[in-house]
Amino acid sequence: MSFASPRRPGRPIGGQLVIDRDHVLDAAERVIKREGPGASLEAVAVEAGVTKPIVYDRVGGRAELADALAERLSDRMLEATEDAIAGETLNQASLSRLVRANLLAVAEHRELFLYVTGGNTEQTAIGRLSLAERSTTPLAKTLAFWRKSQGHDPKVAEAWSFGIVGMLQMISVWWITQPERAVDEVASQISDLMWNGLQGPRK
Amino acid sequence: MSFASPRRPGRPIGGQLVIDRDHVLDAAERVIKREGPGASLEAVAVEAGVTKPIVYDRVGGRAELADALAERLSDRMLEATEDAIAGETLNQASLSRLVRANLLAVAEHRELFLYVTGGNTEQTAIGRLSLAERSTTPLAKTLAFWRKSQGHDPKVAEAWSFGIVGMLQMISVWWITQPERAVDEVASQISDLMWNGLQGPRK
DNA sequence: CCAGGTTTCTTACTGCTGGTAACTTTCACC
DNA sequence: GGTGAAAGTTACCAGCAGTAAGAAACCTGG
Incomplete structure (x- = not known):
């Protein structure tokens, strides 16, 4: 759900917020399950189909993610x-x-x-x-x-x-x-x- | 003890090995006590008065140090x-x-x-x-x-x-x-x- | 006494990661 | 239509684990 396709910078065309916190957390769980406890935030961002600043905006840094x-x-x-x-x-x-x-x-x-x-x-x-x-x-x-x-x-x-x-x-x-x-x-x-x-x- | 002063590259003048494993481990304990559990290996090396490769040679990487x-x-x-x-x-x-x-x-x-x-x-x-x-x-x-x-x-x-x-x-x-x-x-x-x-x- | 190898250490680098600043595009309102 | 806020991305910085390559002193055989 919420497949943020725009590889283009800037506000998404549909308007309104597209990626919610749970979407990022779900992605984090998948990455950790796949890559182990050493998984990086970058990998989480990729898995969620977004970029790092989104992760930091939604859940915060590594400590807050944990x-x-x-x-x-x-x-x-x-x-x-x-x-x-x-x-x-x-x-x-x-x-x-x-x-x-x-x-x-x-x-x-x-x-x-x-x-x-x-x-x-x-x-x-x-x-x-x-x-x-x-x-x-x-x-x-x-x-x-x-x-x-x-x-x-x-x-x-x-x-x-x-x-x-x-x-x-x-x-x-x-x-x-x-x-x-x-x-x-x-x-x-x-x-x-x-x-x-x-x-x-x-x- | 064993104050390796030579900031010069190359074998030390006195010959023979100067810094032993325990010297590095002592330094590591001091650094961790001072800087907390997030202390870096670089800081350990500085505290021991040596450079990083020495630390790796004497005790290994982060996991081995722990x-x-x-x-x-x-x-x-x-x-x-x-x-x-x-x-x-x-x-x-x-x-x-x-x-x-x-x-x-x-x-x-x-x-x-x-x-x-x-x-x-x-x-x-x-x-x-x-x-x-x-x-x-x-x-x-x-x-x-x-x-x-x-x-x-x-x-x-x-x-x-x-x-x-x-x-x-x-x-x-x-x-x-x-x-x-x-x-x-x-x-x-x-x-x-x-x-x-x-x-x-x-x- | 000196040439070449060995020991011991440093310099200087790579690759990656956490975290952030600055820019870009769209929307919403007046 | 113009202006500011919203929502993203690009591009970057700093710091760290780990390593390759080089430099100085020592040692050994001739």
Whole structure:
């Protein structure tokens, strides 16, 4: 859609804006999937059928692109994990399915995941946190509620959610470089660790 | 030491090799500490008092530099965490000290940590795994032994150690961007989560 | 003692990328 | 119709990773 054919400089003949932000972001995802996490903004522009300044106008520079793609990716992953537990109350089995769904979602968007969690060169932390925070914010709320309902201090929720997300991210990176490993086994092992940890201290 | 003054091309007057690998790596650490994780190889060369081809000869390109620095950093962090538990058998209190020592070590080498765990652009995963694997390998051994001694299946050790290291890395990144947060509180919360998780299923 | 090869380092370059300034064409309004 | 805003493109700059080629000192065989 919106095939900006004019190779001619100047305002397009039809008038009005032709290329929207999502068109550029879609192109970016295709390029990253094809060329890997090292894909350049120039390649994104070519894939989108526009020129570089358009990319900068619509989404900003490299850091902002990573941030925008992080938002899209985290939405998809949240959706996938929520589907996995399907409204069921949290228990060991549903947690295992959640971890499994997370691993599979990362594998499906492998290159995109590496791009988003990878370096923004300047402030590397931001890139990794930007994906993480979109997951930790809802997770922290759930955790705080869960803790309170069990008569425990909900204050740990924020730190725990970052810990859990970090665990999932590292396991994902590790797993996608170990293709022979069975996803069910890894998901089961990790969900065991998480589930026991979440129970709080034994009396 | 080894102040290569000759701005003149050609073999140095004293004969023999003058700049060794460690000299370049030391310079790289200083530059990264001063200029942040985005420091260039050119800046490293200047700081070392040499030119770029020397850097490439001694340590290789950007990826190899990150790998070499990851090795140094992981050595220091392992030392710091081992000092924290000081040979004591693993329990909840010593685990908390371990997590605390880890956080403080990351804070001390903040920029270097971000450089090492940050993007190697091309294959981002490698950079993060290279630091992680140096921690997980000994940790997995310890975990496997611990599990066996408690009558549990030691097979989970590898996945668990990656999960734990990922948790620590993410918590570290999060914590160093939240300077107001008390380190003892975070260390205590995270060690709680870990300790309970490690205990295995309750009967 | 000196010619040629070896070691060690520098100069100078290529190719690419992120980012931007300046120009060009069309539209919309009065 | 003329004028300014809108929407693009061309063409550029600066900086960086990485490398090829050359220059000075040292070493070795005759």
